[in-house]
Amino acid sequence: MTSQELCLLPADNDRLSNFCGQLDTHLRQIEKRLHVEIANRGNQFKVTGLDSSSVQVTCAVIQKLFASTENDELTAELIHLAMQDASIDDMLETLATVAEQEVAIKTKLGLIKGRGTNQQAYLRKIVTHDINFGVGPAGTGKTYLAVACAIEALQTEKVRKIILVRPAVEAGEKLGFLPGDMAQKVDPYLRPLYDALHEMLGFERVEKMLDKGIIEVAPLAFMRGRTLNDAFIILDEAQNTTTEQIKMFLTRLGFGSTAVITGDITQIDLPSEKMSGLRHVLGVIKDVEGISFTFFEARDVVRHPLVQRIVSAYEDYEQKNNIKP
Structure with a gap:
């Protein structure tokens, strides 16, 4: 098992609530799709998975989705679309895509x-x-x-x-x-x-x-x-x-x-x-x-x-x- 910790800034309670979803439904959706476990306390998150690639991609997706909460209300559909490129078969390409200018x-x-x-x-x-x-x-x-x-x-x-x-x-x-x-x-x-x-x-x-x-x-x-x-x-x-x-x-x-x-x-x-x-x-x-x-x-x-x-x-x-x- 591999794990990685990350801190989401700014530590805005409204944005964190939007990101996690009611009863953490958004986190559960990410977990199910990328085969990882996500634990958090406030704006501190810990991602655990079977390999480092899945953990890396999950962290990249989390940061991308949290950044979008500045202007958007997260929905299950938006999370699904954000993870389209986050398949286990194409992780390295996905990491490059996240960093690439849209x-x-x-x-x-x-x-x-x-x-x-x-x-x-x-x-x-x-x-x-x-x-x-x-x-x-x-x-x-x-x-x-x-x-x-x-x-x-x-x-x-x-x-x-x-x-x-x-x-x-x-x-x-x-x-x-x-x-x-x-x-x-x-x-x-x-x-x-x-x-x-x-x-x-x-x-x-x-x-x-x-x-x-x-x-x-x-x-x-x-x-x-x-x-x-x-x-x-x-x-x-x-x-x-x-x-x-x-x-x-x-x-x-x-x-x-x-x-x-x-x-x-x-x-x-x-x-x-x-x-x-x-x-x-x-x-x-x-x-x-x-x-x-x-x-x-x-x-x-x-x-x-x-x-x-x-x-x-x-x-x-x-x-x-x-x-x-």
Whole structure:
């Protein structure tokens, strides 16, 4: 057994109460996740674990969470997110991450920060590259962070418009013909993007921007022939593009534009005879200079903890049964 003591300053009773939680529920949550024991008297804490790595990571997480109590009310969800990178398998990387300066995107909602190593790297790449790929399971923040970057780029006048693109492919069921004009037909497929926009900008402002064409909904099938200058383009659910569509989309990029392509190659809804454009393009352009790639895993999921376990269970099942996504 290994133990380490630490002192949390300032010794503020309100902040310590916020940090520990009612009946020390927050401490118990950290103990259960990181397989350690935490004892405290006032602002003096002692962490005990089976190995020094688990103790080190727990101390780093405690300090990070206590620092956040200066401005935030701690909840079980916030603690879960703070520990996303604190898995036993990746402890040394986590310690470096805690010390590393965080990237923050400024929106009307406030500062939006990447949760963990992969999300931080994803944000850095979007800021520094013109074409960016975010590939991984649901709930890893691929689309949400892309929308946050788009809003910041628009507000700082780096781009003149945001263009939302998504292939109109049903998730395993036929929905039939949808009524309305082109935007109304595509709206159901873009709901995750709209939800993020509404959360960050507010419903009324988003509607005004849509009316003025500052935010544009562009069905992927109708992108051919366009050159997109001074725009931030998000192609969501790219695993459902064909090889021809993804090539067409990537060649639309004009000067002053940024493109983010997100997708999950384990959830392809195309007919079995069609190859996913996303899977194909990752092999074709993997060595092209100026394009960034971020690959998310189950441990990057920032939704309900059960979502992370479900994703991991599917990955394990597919590996054991040699099933290719």
